[in-house]
Amino acid sequence: MYRIRFHGRGGQGMKTASRVLGTAFFQQGFQVQDAPRYGAERRGAPIFAYVRASRTAINERGVIRHPDLVAIADDSLVSSPAAGVLQGLGPGTTMLINSHDTPEVWRHRLNLDATILIVPVGEEVTDRADLPFAGMVCAAAAARLVGVIGREALAAAIREELGAHGNALADRNIETALHTYDLMQDHAGAVTEGTEISAENYASPQWIDLPLENAGRAAPSIHAAATSTLLKTGLWRTMRPEIDYTHCNRCWWVCSTFCPDSAIRVNEAGLPEIDYDHCKGCLICVAKCPPHAIEAIPEHLAQAREEKAHAAKTPDR
Amino acid sequence: MAKTPIRRMKDLPSSHLFGSGTPMCAGCGGLESLHQIYEILGPRTVFVNAAGCMTLLAIYPFTPFRGSWLYTAMASAPAGAQGIRDALDILLEQQRMEPAEDLNVVVLTGDGSANGMGLSATSAAMERNLDFLYICYDNEGYGNTGQQFSAATPHGARTATSTGPHGFSGNKKDLFSIWAAHKPAYVATAIGAEPVDLARKIEAAKQLKGPRLIITLAPCPPGWDFDPRDAADIGKLAVKTGIWPLKEYVDGKVVHSKIPHPRLPVEEYLQTQGRFSHLFHPRRDEGLLAEIQDSVDRYWNGITE
Amino acid sequence: MRPKLLTGNAAAAWGARLARVDYVPAFPITPQTEIIETLGRWIEGAEMPGRMVTLESEHSMITAAGAAASTGVRVFSATSSQGLLYGMEMIYTVAGWRAPFVLVNVSRGLASPITLEPDHNDVLAARDSGFLQIHCATCQEVLDSVIMAYRIAEDPRVRLPVIVNLDGFYLSFTREPVDIPEPDSVADFLPAYDPESTRFRASSPNSQAVAVLGGAPYSYFRYESHLASLNALGVHTEVAEAFAQQFGRRYEAVEAYRCEDAEIIFLMIGSFATKAKAAVDGLRNAGESVGLARPRLLRPLPTDELARILGGKQAVAVIDQNISMGMGGVLHAELASTLYGKANAPPVLTSFIGGLGGRDISPEEFYEIAAITREAVKSGVTPPPRLLYTEQEYREVQKLQAIAHAERYEVGAE
Structure with missing residues (x-):
């Protein structure tokens, strides 16, 4: 099964990116599951979405814990713990960053085991919340990296997902997406399907018995002032x-x-x-x-x- | 007031459409008005009821209605009316039902529901411009549970939950004005003791479309503590003393359908009922009596018709 | 039609559209809102007939739904969590009207503390109401169940409203491939609603939902609803067979996955059950004989079918995504009463509570549940009920508590 997570900011089209990739997989005959992570879909705030794709029925659900690919539309989020970009990354994970910086710079910065690939930021804009096609670029690059999605399927997926907004918008997105798709050709197939966790050899979940605590502590009450200022x-x-x-x-x-x-x-x-x-x-x-x-x-x-x-x-x- | 064929007592229908045999108390002022209302509305109606005294009108297998009835719950009778009206409209639009099968949708609740937990649903039904008639029988307390005070209880009245020497400390909620503030098609107050006035108002409401709401004061022998035989007289006194103004809101204006002249002192009404006996015994509570008279006077002094 | 990727919410809306619903009383609540938004868009755009009305509360919404159903039109509504609870008086009330309609509940944990993510305490609060309950595990099942639910609800042998349940987020906002049946084919399967005598018309007086005095008539009417609910088991079987004939997808009252030769069975409802399915595959690969039983019908509870599937097994591990305060998992208790005294009942019935408020259940946790249950079979000692909760999670909560209980924390103090 392919497990892919998209990270970006509210407004950069992360939900659309996951839907385009999901639909493209589906066009190629895969079983698919895609979902945005709701909760804080505020403009500019970190947001993520995910796609699972498999040749057989998908029974796994919920947020992807161990992604095969993490695609990041906005590189300013990478090192922010609140954005959760680096969660669950392992040696088998590929990071795809929409960035001006080189993979070497990122490897140095992050000191991570993961494979790092860069999709160059196309057109720079003043306000990154309006970064044009940020999500689409990530979806297109992801489509090429998995190596099982053709140009036609990608274009058809974009048309299906954006068609309701008019052909002109779909056309512009397809053009950008195919350009990115072609740029990534050296890495076609770099991301492969991840493995399942074995029932023979797994890490025990370390359950505990919750202690009984008094109501003053065990009720959802905040006995402190303006703690929201801790949230940056x-x-x-x-x-x-x-x-x-x-x-x-x-x-x-x-x-x-x-x-x-x-x-x-x-x-x-x-x-x-x-x-x-x-x-x-x-x-x-x-x-x-x-x-x-x-x-x-x-x-x-x-x-x-x-x-x-x-x-x-x-x-x- | 809209023109109706009813001008005097002789014009009133007397077909006694509303079935007898209900378990309402003897002398029930609410039932007195309901049977008059039913004469005019007729059986092509579906009454949608909220929890209150009149929930007991239909106890399996007995119903006084020749038309239809649906009991909902205390808070949501207007929403029940919405569901029925919408369903009938859908059936009519799609020609799945003969127009002759259509029904007038009537909400019937007490003052407890109307002033309290049903008010949100009523407000929303008016906001949606629901085509329905709302009849509130107002016996000024939670009568079905033994007359505890409600938001419609008058100042000074003794109830099962205002037993102190000064009775109920709050003031009767002005439901007429709250309803009228929504600018519905029609709002009126009425009382069974004034049958011509009541009949004309029901006729008027029947001619209109949209939300139409009527509060009838319902003298309540056990709740107000008086002899059932006095129910109609006490109702008349409520009008004559001016404590229960008969009025209508229509076309954005409030008009009084009966201005008491001369207006009798309010204590003539109060002293007929045990719930106000503490105002007179063991000695007159001049302060509270003056307060109540004053509030009635202030009301009428503000009326410039 | 080729399958499409649909969210669980969109699948629910498609189910209502294909069922040709006349009336949709509505009220927005997360995570259900997309259902009424979708239906509203279709109705406004004349893509489907019907009328949608936004009420001012779920209490009113369910009243309007029951009242319209009592007037003889086909009604659909949807809610979630606090909304279901706000309407709970009417859930119980309208079930007794014996006027069928379908209510989709998108499961979400209940306050307090208020939250958005799913567990089943909301829908289980309606367990004893008289509504039938169908619990879905996939988006396809949501669409199909809504259509099936109308046929079951409207069957003269049942005449009870139905709740079709799907989990918030895990299904509501998740797209999966869904086959959308052809409208004509659905019309064949689900004919127009015939309300028979349950309607308000000028020509025929009908006093509905009237009071009773005394326990004898009360008991009679209540027990009749119970009998009708039980009767829905057989009707479900028929309807599922007809559905399979028409659409090629078969739904049993209890989905049994790799149960036949299994020694240990996981028992779960809802979308998390597919995670259990994945774990069953993982365990099978490791040579463990584990299966999954997923009751799709929760009311009526298919007790005979459960006893048949679970009979002769070594153990059942019940994973409850709910909690009855002071008792534990609701399904565990229901299953115990289902199996008690049966000749070949499994000797071990373990209880696990997990997935409260959307808390994930990992493959490792399913493996551990299987291991603990196998151990119980060996030792003959059933372990006490267990909340799936890790040391790491408790440490995280303690960090939050440190913030919540900070003394004299001041704005801008640096």
């Missing part, structure tokens, strides 16, 4: 608001009042400061700032700039 929703951000303090007129805190996420606070000098750990990048502050002192910058560019600055500083230490 800054991860969702694809566009970063940046304040140009030379233009900020220290107004009565327009940006901070309109920020829905309590992510802009005003310091003692009366200047607003953005909490990038939590700013989701909605850009209401950019829209509302009276002197237009807040600018929206693509998050990945802002991060690249920070990394460069950090690298430049390090030797001084």
Whole structure:
């Protein structure tokens, strides 16, 4: 059985990617199961979907624990534990990353046993939540990597999944997908069907008997304040608001009042400061700032700039 | 008020369509109005009932209805009406049923359901513009369980759960206004003790489409503690003292169908009922009596017809 | 028609569409909402006839469903979890109206704590209501069961509403290949609904669902519903046979997978049972004689069929995706009462509770269940019921507790 997981951000078409690959497998005569993981399908937030495909009936269900292929539409998610990209990866897993960086850079970064392949990011965009065809590129590359899906089946699958949105959109996606499919030809068949867990030789599940605990502890109550701040929703951000303090007129805190996420606070000098750990990048502050002192910058560019600055500083230490 | 052929007592039908033999209490003010209503609506009706006194109208195998009846539950009679109306409409549209087989869908509940757990379903039925008639018989308490106070209990009334020296501390919910705020086709108050007024209102409601809702005050001998023979007189007094205004909401306006003139002091109504006896015995509770009279006066002072 | 990839929710909607339902009272709730959205889209786009009305609650929705069914139209509705519970008064009430309709429940765990993912405590709360219950394991089975459910429910020998159950997420949002039958073929199998005397018409008075006084008539009416439910077993057999003739897919009241020569049987309902199936294959590859019994009908419970399948086995391992507080697994208790006193009843009946709130059950866990059960057969000692819960999971919960109980944690404290 093939077990494939897609990771990306809400808005990058992960559910469509899983459906296209599922339908393509199905076109090739496979039994298929595909599903998105629901729960936090917010724009920009990490999301994943998965596909199982087999020549025989599929009885396994639920989230794929040990994937044969993990396809990542947005490389900024790879190293974030909250995105769960690296979960269950083993020596048999192939990682496919939609990235500008080379496999060597990623191998160095991740120090992983998995095979790493790169599908080059086609067209760069300002807002990565709008990254065109990010999911489709991953689906097409995955289709080629498994080696059992033909060009025609891939194109037909895309037409089936996107046809309802009009032929023009389907055509554009097919063009992109086939281009990616061809790019990956050297790796055709690189991903093979995974094996089943043996009943003769398996790791015991390590069950325990749950202890009885008192109701104060055993009820779903939170006896602490504002613990949600531990959740770094800054991860969702694809566009970063940046304040140009030379233009900020220290107004009565327009940006901070309109920020829905309590992510802009005003310091003692009366200047607003953005909490990038939590700013989701909605850009209401950019829209509302009276002197237009807040600018929206693509998050990945802002991060690249920070990394460069950090690298430049390090030797001084 | 819409024109109807009923102008005086002589015009009232007297075919006694509604079967006798029900287990309602002797002198039941709710039944007094229901049988009058049934004369006009007739048997081409399906009554959809919520839990209350009148759930006991039909006890297997006895029913007073010549038409149909469905008991649902306390909270959802209007939803039952929705299901029946929609099903009948589907059958008519698809010509799976003769038009002659169609029925008027009538919700019948007490004040407990209407003011409390049934209010959400009623509000939603109005919002969906359901074509139905809603009859609420209001005996101002949970009568079927022994007259505990409900949201329709008047201020100061003694009930099984307001037994203190000042009776019920809350105020009767203004269900008429709550209903009217939904802008349905028709809302009215009525009472069995004013049969011509009641009949004209049922006739008026019958002519209209959409949600039509009528509250009839239902003097309740055991719940209000009076001799059953006085039920009709007490009903009349409720109108004459102005504590039960007879009115209609139609075409966006509220019109009073009977303005008491002269308006009798409200204590003439109160003293007929044991549930208010603590206002008079062992000594008059002048404060509470004045409070009740004042609220009636304020109501009528605000009416400029 | 060539099979299509459909989610369990879409399969349920297709079942309703092919059954030519007239009326769909609706109320949104996760993970069911896609069903009513799909039907709503089809009805608005005139792809199917029928009328959909969104009620203000499930309580009203089920009332409207029962009332419309009592008026003589074919009714479909769907809900889940808290919605089913909110409508529970009416679930019991309308079952007694003996007006057939089909309600799809997309299983989801119950509050508290509130959650989105599946287990079976929601649908089991309706166990004693009078609704028949069909539990599905695949998306195909969802579509087929909805169609079959109408034929069973409307059969004059039954006349009870039916709940068709599918698991949230694992089926509701998961696409699988589904063969969508031809409408004409479904029309052959499922004729138009004939309500007989169960309808409201001007020409024939009908006082429905009236009160009774006294235990004798009450007991009579209640027990008649029970008898009708039991009678649905035979009707199901007939309907399943007719379905197999028409569509080539056969559904037994209890699916028995590799049971014939098995020594140990897993017993499960719902979509997680297919995981047990995969584990059975794994165990067979390792030389273990294990099978799976999956009751598809839970009400009526096919007790004779279960006793036949399980008779003479060494042990049954019941895996309950539910919990009855203070007792344990519901199916375990039901199976014990099914088998007790039977001549060749399996001597060992182990109880496992797993999959609460969508918690996965891994292949290793099924293997372990088989191992523990085999050990019980050897020793003759049945182990106490076991929650499938790992040390790692408990450690994770303890980490959450550390956050939930942090003292004087302050906003922005750094």
